[in-house]
Amino acid sequence: xxxxxxxxxxxxxxxxxxxxxxxxxxxxxxxxxxxxxxxxxxxxxxxxxxxxxxxxxxxxxxxxxxxxxxxxxxxxxxxxxxxxxxxxxxxxxxxxxxxxxxxxxxxxxxxxxxxxxxxxxxxxxxxxxxxxxxxxxxxxxxxxxxxxxxxxxxxxxxxxxxxxxxxxxxxxxxxxxxxxxxxxxxxxxxxxxxxxxxxxxxxxxxxxxxxxxxxxxxxxxxxxxxxxxxxxxxxxxxxxxxxxxxxxxxxxxxxxxxxx
Numbered sequence: 105x106x107x108x109x110x111x112x113x114x115x116x117x118x119x120x121x122x123x124x125x126x127x128x129x130x131x132x133x134x135x136x137x138x139x140x141x142x143x144x145x146x147x148x149x150x151x152x153x154x155x156x157x158x159x160x161x162x163x164x165x166x167x168x169x170x171x172x173x174x175x176x177x178x179x180x181x182x183x184x185x186x187x188x189x190x191x192x193x194x195x196x197x198x199x200x201x202x203x204x205x206x207x208x209x210x211x212x213x214x215x216x217x218x219x220x221x222x223x224x225x226x227x228x229x230x231x232x233x234x235x236x237x238x239x240x241x242x243x244x245x246x247x248x249x250x251x252x253x254x255x256x257x258x259x260x261x262x263x264x265x266x267x268x269x270x271x272x273x274x275x276x277x278x279x280x281x282x283x284x285x286x287x288x289x290x291x292x293x294x295x296x297x298x299x300x301x302x303x304x305x306x307x308x309x310x311x312x313x314x315x316x317x318x319x320x321x322x323x324x325x326x327x328x329x330x331x332x333x334x335x336x337x338x339x340x341x342x343x344x345x346x347x348x349x350x351x352x353x354x355x356x357x358x359x360x361x362x363x364x
Contacts, residue, residue: 123329124330125330127151127311127333135147135270135271135274136271136313136314142270150193153197153200157197164196165194166193175213179213182241183213184244184245185244186246190270199280199284200281201277201280203283205279208225216235219260221235221236230253233251234248235248235262236248236269237262247268247269250317263317265319271314282335282342284344285344288345288351289342290342290343292334292341293340299338300341308329310327313325330350331345332346332351
């Protein structure tokens with residue numbers, strides 16, 4: 105793990121070549137736009153798995169429709185199309201979904217009966233939960249809500265997180281990638297409480313992803329530069345390099361330094 109101060113990335117501003125983001129920005133833009141484009145979210149995830157994980161997605165990386173049908177029958181509730189498609193696409197790929205938090209398997213989906221929410225993801229220490237309100241389950245790509253595990257929970261302590269399940273799965277894959285390889289990740293310390301260091305803010309490109317949780321602003325934002333993805337949580341920022349060479353560039357280390 106690595107903690108990077110602002111001056112260490114100063115060299116990146118003078119790079120003669122345009123940065124290689126290794127991200128399908130067209131798919132990401134379409135997936136997160138005002139007009140729902142659910143297939144674009146799956147295209148982005150497929151490209152991200154191909155370029156940022158150990159292997160591309162295959163037909164065996166998801167659950168079978170019968171598994172999801174069984175979950176529906178057990179719960180007595182419909183599963184939204186987007187949730188089914190996500191599980192069928194990558195539900196078994198824990199390296200893409202479970203490095204930090206846990207995507208629940210179809211047989212583990214459960215209902216928060218007191219608040220009427222179908223829970224599909226749990227924080228690694230059960231400090232937070234993600235779900236879909238039962239009243240929204242008839243939508244193909246419904247909003248996602250989040251709940252912190254409070255000491256004194258209220259009658260309804262679920263809050264809006266992201267506007268569509270498909271967009272939430274893009275966030276899941278990006279966030280879980282931050283924790284996928286400790287040797288390629290770390291934190292950036294902001295200059296103050298106002299946000300990213302100036303060098304990074306000037307060099308990195310903000311990704312076309314909504315600021316979230318949408319019920320809490322200012323919220324988290326995503327950035328990328330030269331095979332680095334970075335999530336700014338307003339106070340701390342976590343990054344992940346795609347390769348050791350990208351990490352060396354980010355840390356201001358030359359190839360000659362790395363060889364020594």
